[in-house]
Amino acid sequence: MIKISFPDGAVREYAAGSSALDIAKSISEGLARKVLAASVNGEVWDLSRPINADASLKLLTWDNKEAQLTFWHSSAHLMAEAVESMFPGVKFWVGPPLESPKGFYYDMDLGDRKMTEEDLAALEKKMNELAKQNNAFVRKEMSKADAIQYFTEKGDEYKLDLLSNLNDGEITFYSQGNFTDLCRGPHIPATGAIKAIKLTSIAGAYWKGNEKNKQLTRVYGVTFPSQKEMDEHLAMLEEAKRRDHRKLGKELGIFTMDDDVGPGLPLWLPNGTIVIEELEKLAKETELAAGYKRVVTPHIAKESMYLTSGHLPYYADSMFPPMEMDGEKYYLKAMNCPHHHKIFDAEPKSYKDLPFRIAEYGTCYRYEQSGELFGLMRVRCLHMNDAHIYCNREQFADEFRAVNDMYLKYFKIFGIDKYVMRLSLHDPSKLGQKYVNEPVLWNETEAMVRQVLIESDIPFIEVQDEAAFYGPKIDVQIWSTIGREFTLATNQVDFNSGNKFKLAYTNQNNQPEVPLIIHRAPLGTHERFIGFLLEHYAGKFPLWLAPVQVKILPISDKFMDYAKTLLNDLKKADIRAEIDDRNEKIGKKIRDTELMKVPYMLVVGEKEMNENKVAVRKQGKGDAGTMDAAAFIAEAAAEIKERR
Incomplete structure (x- = not known):
């Protein structure tokens, strides 16, 4: 008998050779259906792997990050099986799970062939067919000599390269359905747990990340145990796309990249430099x-x-x-x-x-x-x-x-x-x-x-x-x-x-x-x-951090002098402000200022000029009413000083 210690401090005895799945079933059939992998003495294992000595055990369900990574690793193997059926002779490099973005990818050598976006839909369909077969993931330990012979016969230089860094006792193969791969695991019990599949993109990737090596095809995907979770994830991806810092950085004039400067060497534009200076100001104040x-x-x-x-x-x-x-x-x-x-x-x-x-x-x-x-x-x-x-x-x-x-x-x-x-x-x-x-x-x-x-x-x-x-x-x-x-x-x-x-x-x-x-x-x-x-922030920086904090929108040129007076007063209060002096209708000025995510707009016309007031619009919230100009400046200055 062996002693199994659980996270809650309980210790129970089981027959030597019991698997984590056996132990889960002894607790509850419902738990056994939910569990995807197990942490044995801090190492993630397949549920079917026998435990032969006393151990600490944590049963991992979908809400555990390590279980999700195991799920996505298994999904990468499922995708590889589908690819192999559509592109005979394909050779695979590595297919890891990903925390961010969620999911997995697999790098592969398709020879002279190219994978298209249309192929992704066919691959998804094939993966769904294979998942429904509920094929078990089977682990097999291999000697280095046998592993080398296996991949030599297949003419697979990529797996032979991986084997060159492994020793006897470190090599395992995993198989499911008609697919076998060199892999240290772990994997979920069977493909049937994969209920929702989305292949998201195709990219190029140099072998070993070195641009001097051959470029491989990289296919990204994500899977979930239910369609509901997939739908929620895809909705989040759409929101993330809207918030992509590369897109917003270009639209808001924060930074740019230039081939003549070199990859990975950002140029900070004036708006981005203001954000940098505000962050440094905060750090210097705090550190002082x-x-x-x-x-x-x-x-x-x-x-x-x-x-x-x-x-x-x-x-x-x-x-x-x-x-x-x-x-x-x-x-x-x-x-x-x-x-x-x-x-x-x-x-x-x-x-x-x-x-x-x-x-x-x-x-x-x-x-x-x-x-x-x-x-x-x-x-x-x-x-x-x-x-x-x-x-x-x-x-x-x-x-x-x-x-x-x-x-x-x-x-x-x-x-x-x-x-x-x-x-x-x-x-x-x-x-x-x-x-x-x-x-x-x-x-x-x-x-x-x-x-x-x-x-x-x-x-x-x-x-x-x-x-x-x-x-x-x-x-x-x-x-x-x-x-x-x-x-x-x-x-x-x-x-x-x-x-x-x-x-x-x-x-x-x-x-x-x-x-x-x-x-x-x-x-x-x-x-x-x-x-x-x-x-x-989706580009909507708080007032203290925004490159342009206030935009003054005169309704026509007749009110430009008043707008310039306001600008001068705002600058005296250390508020970053600009005037939209274009010969455009006020509706367009408002829309354009909204797109630039400026926190406050001050619309000024005859009434505002005569009463020394401003019609305030707040970014994303619209009309905030009319205020005395001096009161607005004092309130904005306080908001900036307190970094609200």
């Missing part, structure tokens, strides 16, 4: 009040500094190639941390100088693969709301808590209601390889971070094997108003860089001591955060 000192660091540095930090050679693939000057190699800055460590070390420090907090909106350059670039979300030039805090162990909890409090303040300002902190921990089995070999410090700092989160009553989840190489971290996940998830920023503990850079302060006993370092970036980067805000 929290005791940070501002610094500025160069955009390049010598190779030796990145060798000291450990970013070379391990991070080299994400850095631009070096430049050679005067016999030295220089790299574009991919991170601000090493520069800040040098600033800490520039002058002697004592315990009285701690905590030492320095901040900058540092410009960094990262060589994202061309296939991964996406609007402002994945770029090669980024401006990071970066800061580093150097403190001792007694100060750590208060400093880490203060950073989290800063996050919460920002969430309130930007109307972010749904968020979660991901506490990323190390894997003890990978010490000395993926992680710094300091087991005591790992356990100590992870416990410290966990305790701060618990005491602060902040929602968080723990994720194994996702820490930074130098310490545990928090990744902040936020959701926009339409439910799209974004990774905003990070709050990291670093107990390694102090030693690497020989940083020290003099403690109360007049002895040198290495500080703990906190890396934090509450507003992330301008690029990602503004991309998020464009979608979150």
